[in-house]
Amino acid sequence: MRKTRDSYSIADLAKEFDVTPRAIRFYEDKGLITPERDGLRRIYSPRDRVRLMLILRGKRLGFSLKEIQEIIDLYDAEPTGEAQYMKLIESCRKSRESLRQQLEDIQVTLGEIDAVESQCQKLLDETRAHGQKVG
Amino acid sequence: MRKTRDSYSIADLAKEFDVTPRAIRFYEDKGLITPERDGLRRIYSPRDRVRLMLILRGKRLGFSLKEIQEIIDLYDAEPTGEAQYMKLIESCRKSRESLRQQLEDIQVTLGEIDAVESQCQKLLDETRAHGQKVG
DNA sequence: GCGCCAATTTACGTTTACGTCAAAACCCTG
DNA sequence: CAGGGTTTTGACGTAAACGTAAATTGGCGC
The missing domain is CATH 1.20.5 (Single alpha-helices involved in coiled-coils or other helix-helix interfaces)
Incomplete structure (x- = not known):
């Protein structure tokens, strides 16, 4: 009995967060999520799930997907130099x-x-x- | 020297709040503001100005104009019965x-x-x- | 192997919130 | 009263964020 699974289908996430698969794919189109693939099927990791949560929270705050993109990028940015740190x-x-x-x-x-x-x-x-x- | 004028042109408000006249007219189209008229020209009262402020604050919070409409309506609702009060x-x-x-x-x-x-x-x-x- | 269901891709449609002209009216000034 | 700035009313355009429909693909259950 595990609480955090290690992979999800698009329908799993869609149901859990009450959004349509279409919306989730749209976020992928915009580069906000990049799930693995099993053939055609999208496989979402716990990390992808967290990203989706962040996206939806951003939406509740009224941010555009582009703004959300920028915010999310902050979280997993790996700065490669002093200038990068400053920008971050x-x-x-x-x-x-x-x-x-x-x-x-x-x-x-x-x-x-x-x-x-x-x-x-x-x-x-x-x-x-x-x-x-x-x- | 008065601080609060008693009327404004559309350009006045546009400049003060850094929005375009087009946007302000659009809000009127949607019923969010109803300025007086001097012939064709729109004349905005201090009350209209406040409404515009409320609209823009709502936008910063990510609400749609329809939602903003509902919130603004709360402010100057004049309930006419117990049921109205309850709804409010x-x-x-x-x-x-x-x-x-x-x-x-x-x-x-x-x-x-x-x-x-x-x-x-x-x-x-x-x-x-x-x-x-x-x- | 076949039907069924979930998932995918493609593509056009829709709503919201304005932007962007264009053409005409208004107003003041020299 | 001609010219210039402001404002108005259309009307069309557009970007964002999906919705929706159609055609395909991929297991699974028997």
């Missing part, structure tokens, strides 16, 4: 910048939603109170 | 749910980026140290 660090800095902006946007929005909801709840309570007396 | 509160709950997911995604990603960067920084330092001795 710079990429990290940029990504963080964008993410921080999003973080702020979300917190602000969450605050506003909360305000709307509590105001709404308050008015609802009032309406009900009056409703009781009137009706 | 439900909408708030959904939005919060989605935003919390995003918040989590962002925090995780930020953590990972930080890890990548610090690891990178460390390797860079080592490379430099060795480089000094060797070269």
Whole structure:
């Protein structure tokens, strides 16, 4: 009884993450995933599975596949010189910048939603109170 | 010297928020903004300006214009009965749910980026140290 | 060997969110 | 009132991210 299998079919991943095989193949087309092959069949490794998870998380954050590509590349980049390291660090800095902006946007929005909801709840309570007396 | 003007041209807003007039008109097409008119010319009120800000924030968060529409509608909804209130509160709950997911995604990603960067920084330092001795 | 089902390739279709002209109207200025 | 800048309304184009349909291929179960 193993929890992490060592290979998956496209249907396995499609079902697990609730996306279509077409979408997964599309990500491969764009170079985001490169599964092994058994003849024609695609064989996905646990590593491929993680990449798919990263892709989908990127999508939830509203990034384009190209942006997701860049972020994922950060993870398994093997810098081959000082210049490469600098570029990598710079990429990290940029990504963080964008993410921080999003973080702020979300917190602000969450605050506003909360305000709307509590105001709404308050008015609802009032309406009900009056409703009781009137009706 | 007033800071908040009481009307703006489309070019004013386009410049302020760094979007094209075309985009702003497009949002109007989709019902996200409804500026006044002076003949043909569109006249944007401070309220319209705020709506545009909300739209752009929604875009930064990766929402579609349709989703943004729904969120914005929360702000100036004038519920006209108990059922309306309930629906509004439900909408708030959904939005919060989605935003919390995003918040989590962002925090995780930020953590990972930080890890990548610090690891990178460390390797860079080592490379430099060795480089000094060797070269 | 044959039917069946899953997976693949190819290719065209679709939706979203604008970009990019083009042509006409408006407005101010000299 | 001619010229120049701004704005408007079409209308067509486009990039991204798949959807969808059709034709093929590849095991498997009997």
